[in-house]
Amino acid sequence: MSIVFQRPHALIDKPLHYCPGCTHGIIHRLVAEVLDELGIEGTTVGVASVGCTYNSYEYFNCDMVQAAHGRAPAVATGIRRSLPDRTVFTYQGDGDLAAIGTAEIVHAATRGEKITTIFVNNAIYGMTSGQMAPTTLVGQVTTTTPFGRKPELHGYPVRVCELLSTLEGAVYVERVAVNNVQNIRKAKAAIKRAFQVQAAGLGFSIVEVLSICPTNWGMSPDKSLEWLRDNMIPHYPLGNFKNVALPGETPAADGSDK
Amino acid sequence: MKGNEVIAEAALRAGCRHYFGYPITPQTEVAHYMARKMEEIGGTFVQAESEVAAINMVYGAASAGVRAMTSSSSPGISLKQEGISYAAGAELPIVVIDIVRCGPGLGGILPAQCDYYQMVKGGGHGDYHNIVLAPQGVQEMYELVVDAFNLADKYRNPVVVMGDGYMGQMMEAVEFRDQEKIERPEKPWAACGSEMKRPHNTITSIYIEADVLEAHVRHMYEKYKAIEENEVRVDVQNCEGADVIIAAYGTCARVTKNVIKDAAKLGIKVGLIRPITLWPFPKKAFEQYAKVPKGFLTVEMSMGQMIDDVKLAVNGQNNVYFYGRTGGNVPGQKDILAEVVKIARGEGGDLR
Ligand SMILES: Cc1ncc(C[n+]2csc(CCOP(=O)(O)OP(=O)(O)O)c2C)c(N)n1
Ligand code: SF4
Ligand SMILES: [Mg+2]
Numbered sequence: 001m002s003i004v005f006q007r008p009h010a011l012i013d014k015p016l017h018y019c020p021g022c023t024h025g026i027i028h029r030l031v032a033e034v035l036d037e038l039g040i041e042g043t044t045v046g047v048a049s050v051g052c053t054y055n056s057y058e059y060f061n062c063d064m065v066q067a068a069h070g071r072a073p074a075v076a077t078g079i080r081r082s083l084p085d086r087t088v089f090t091y092q093g094d095g096d097l098a099a100i101g102t103a104e105i106v107h108a109a110t111r112g113e114k115i116t117t118i119f120v121n122n123a124i125y126g127m128t129s130g131q132m133a134p135t136t137l138v139g140q141v142t143t144t145t146p147f148g149r150k151p152e153l154h155g156y157p158v159r160v161c162e163l164l165s166t167l168e169g170a171v172y173v174e175r176v177a178v179n180n181v182q183n184i185r186k187a188k189a190a191i192k193r194a195f196q197v198q199a200a201g202l203g204f205s206i207v208e209v210l211s212i213c214p215t216n217w218g219m220s221p222d223k224s225l226e227w228l229r230d231n232m233i234p235h236y237p238l239g240n241f242k243n244v245a246l247p248g249e250t251p252a253a254d255g256s257d258k
Numbered sequence: 259m260k261g262n263e264v265i266a267e268a269a270l271r272a273g274c275r276h277y278f279g280y281p282i283t284p285q286t287e288v289a290h291y292m293a294r295k296m297e298e299i300g301g302t303f304v305q306a307e308s309e310v311a312a313i314n315m316v317y318g319a320a321s322a323g324v325r326a327m328t329s330s331s332s333p334g335i336s337l338k339q340e341g342i343s344y345a346a347g348a349e350l351p352i353v354v355i356d357i358v359r360c361g362p363g364l365g366g367i368l369p370a371q372c373d374y375y376q377m378v379k380g381g382g383h384g385d386y387h388n389i390v391l392a393p394q395g396v397q398e399m400y401e402l403v404v405d406a407f408n409l410a411d412k413y414r415n416p417v418v419v420m421g422d423g424y425m426g427q428m429m430e431a432v433e434f435r436d437q438e439k440i441e442r443p444e445k446p447w448a449a450c451g452s453e454m455k456r457p458h459n460t461i462t463s464i465y466i467e468a469d470v471l472e473a474h475v476r477h478m479y480e481k482y483k484a485i486e487e488n489e490v491r492v493d494v495q496n497c498e499g500a501d502v503i504i505a506a507y508g509t510c511a512r513v514t515k516n517v518i519k520d521a522a523k524l525g526i527k528v529g530l531i532r533p534i535t536l537w538p539f540p541k542k543a544f545e546q547y548a549k550v551p552k553g554f555l556t557v558e559m560s561m562g563q564m565i566d567d568v569k570l571a572v573n574g575q576n577n578v579y580f581y582g583r584t585g586g587n588v589p590g591q592k593d594i595l596a597e598v599v600k601i602a603r604g605e606g607g608d609l610r
Pocket of ligand 1: 050051093097127133
């Protein structure tokens with residue numbers, strides 16, 4: 001009998017501490033499956049950030065470094081420049097990456113650092129109990145926008161992929177979601193490609209993953225998935241923003257002329 | 259050679275191949291030297307987007323197990339404090355150079371010693387210490403920068419080399435050793451890829467449970483005790499039978515050496531205690547001479563920061579006076595002498 005489904009080796013066998021229904025767990029699994037499939041667990045260093053996943057080093061089986069809030073791309077830069085034959089990824093939330101860490105992510109991308117960023121956009125600060133994030137949608141109620149996000153008071157939600165894809169150093173930029181099986185499969189393919197882009201030394205790669213936070217959105221996981229589909233995807237369109245040919249691919253086949 | 263270039267050359271000789279910085283006067287020549295050399299020898303030089311990013315790159319590189327450093331000056335150091343605190347908590351060997359300029363705020367670009375508090379007393383959040391080395395000239399700068407890398411690795415702790423703007427800009431002859439004494443312990447803890455040959459390594463400074471964090475901090479303090487026992491460095495001159503003892507480090511200590519000669523002509527014997535390690539502070543040297551007949555005079559290029567440690571070491575057994583200049587001014591030989599004379603004659607002074 002052959003095993004067709006099992007826990008990836010790169011994901012440690014212990015219960016996740018995330019809230020019931022939280023999609024951080026799915027995203028962890030996708031990253032771990034990719035590390036397994038590419039056979040790079042032993043040559044990868046991950047960088048955990050500050051947010052609900054601050055201790056993702058408890059779950060990923062590769063070497064891990066915990067970074068200060070927003071600084072993961074700078075920490076990853078230091079690691080990657082020191083270990084040129086290793087794979088380095090950051091795992092960051094939207095508060096971490098798009099607020100306090102804006103300078104670090106923009107400049108890591110500008111420099112074309114050969115790192116991969118997994119950017120989990122749940123339109124909220126999860127860990128600190130549901131404050132407005134830069135990605136919070138207009139009208140969305142959070143603990144710091146109790147009457148909904150109003151552009152005249154709180155500004156507009158930032159589209160990170162669109163922003164970063166203007167930078168030459170960012171060579172692979174894709175937005176995915178984990179709200180249904182089809183999208184989860186696409187998310188995995190994107191994450192895998194992002195790591196392959198890094199392995200080929202082509203530059204900075206980022207996958208933005210639209211994710212849910214049932215706890216701070218104040219909805220059931222089911223309702224949250226619907227809310228993501230009906231509200232987040234219209235504002236944050238899924239798809240590839242920038243692509244690059246991997247070794248052996250012809251530019252046309254991979255859509256890098258997009 | 260210029261002090262700042264000596265810093266860079268010393269770091270290279272100590273085996274540092276990873277430099278991350280952000281331009282700021284008066285230490286920018288360190289970056290200039292590094293940019294050229296690292297490209298020539300295939301090392302890493304990154305001009306970061308900010309001091310915050312630079313120190314976090316150092317944090318990443320040190321996590322990966324290599325010798326890494328950054329250099330800056332006071333306003334930049336304020337920004338680096340977050341990363342220094344994290345490195346202390348994660349027990350990472352990092353080297354930080356601070357070529358101090360005057361503050362607060364943007365202050366000025368002239369030399370000062372007003373970063374004593376932020377480097378010696380923490381600066382970042384939490385219970386931790388930096389090892390802080392204070393050279394008095396270019397030759398010692400070279401030696402202490404090499405030592406800084408050894409100490410950082412030995413204790414897995416941030417080490418700061420703190421000079422003032424004069425020392426960075428000063429041209430002096432420097433004698434490089436043919437072979438630096440480099441002690442490089444194994445780093446089995448580094449996050450450099452497990453090769454699937456060991457359990458995965460984690461570098462972190464977060465411990466959510468009270469007892470676990472307390473145990474971690476207590477472990478750090480055991481290390482600090484060992485550092486206090488083994489690594490104190492101090493230059494004690496002329497203190498036997500002295501009437502007055504001056505406490506000064508860096509440029510102020512250099513000026514004091516001439517004061518000793520001038521005072522002798524007036525029949526006053528002046529001693530000097532020059533801390534080379536600002537942390538661990540050379541308490542014992544002060545305890546030993548605590549009964550000096552006329553008391554201590556602390557001389558600083560600040561409004562008085564190290565004097566707190568002098569007073570703690572003297573522990574109320576004697577008067578501790580202060581003379582300092584700030585804004586980029588340096589205490590002059592004549593002015594210090596005038597203070598010494600007043601104190602020696604019992605005519606007072608700025609008693610703190
Ligand atoms: C310097 C600093 N400021 C603030 C915090 C508090 N803090 C912890 S997590 C967090 C927000 C994280 O939100 P996000 O990145 O969106 O991650 P999520 O929890 O939603 O996955 C904040 C503000 C901190 N730890 N450090
Ligand atoms: S607070 Fe939100 S993001 Fe954090 S674990 Fe819970 S559901 Fe997930
Ligand atoms: Mg979030």
